[in-house]
Amino acid sequence: MKTFLYMICCGVVISVAYWAYKENYRTQASLRRVAELQRQIAHERETISVLKAEWAYLNRPNRLRDLVDLNFGELGLVPLLPEHFAEVELVAYPQVEIEANELVNPISTSSVPTPGPDKEFP
Template identity: 35%
Template sequence: MLRTLDLVLVGAMIAAATITYQIKHDAEVKLEEVRGLQAEIKLQKETIDLLEADWSLLNQPSRLQRLSTAFEAELGLRPIEAEQMAQPDELPGRASDFEPKLAENGADAALTTGSVQQ
């Protein structure tokens, strides 16, 4: 009987060692995936930084002024004149158009929106 118990325990130890090795191997594979993703994230962040630097370079006012002067005739560009601005009565919607309506339950209290009331 002692031999049977010994064989069962040896078998259980071998099964436990196999399971432990499999779990360790899976964890190492996942760690490599995480490291790969971290490398990709770092590369993407560096690319974003480079593109933001390029964007700020392309949007420099002196460069845009030089380009607008160079292509003024081809694009039909003109400086903005004061007459091109909209008058207040030409703008859509007035403040009175956006006043909140009181609830239909007969409440006399007005809603306050943080604006100055007269």
């Protein structure tokens, strides 16, 4: 009986050792994957910072002004001045007539009939 119990205990110890061995390698693989992902994140952040610097360099007002002057014949771009803008009161908006039993959707300006006392909502 003792021999059988020793054999079972040895089997359990071997099984636990095998499980621990597998978990150790799975953990190491996960740690390597995390380290690789962190390297990729650092690389992408560096790339983003370089792209932001390039964008700032390309959007310099002096450079853009020179490009506008160089391509004025083809594009006809002019700088925005305060005279190009108007007051809101000067803009002619179309007048929409609303009947007493209609609601207006402010986004589409289409009228939707309202239910009367003898009607129900659909």
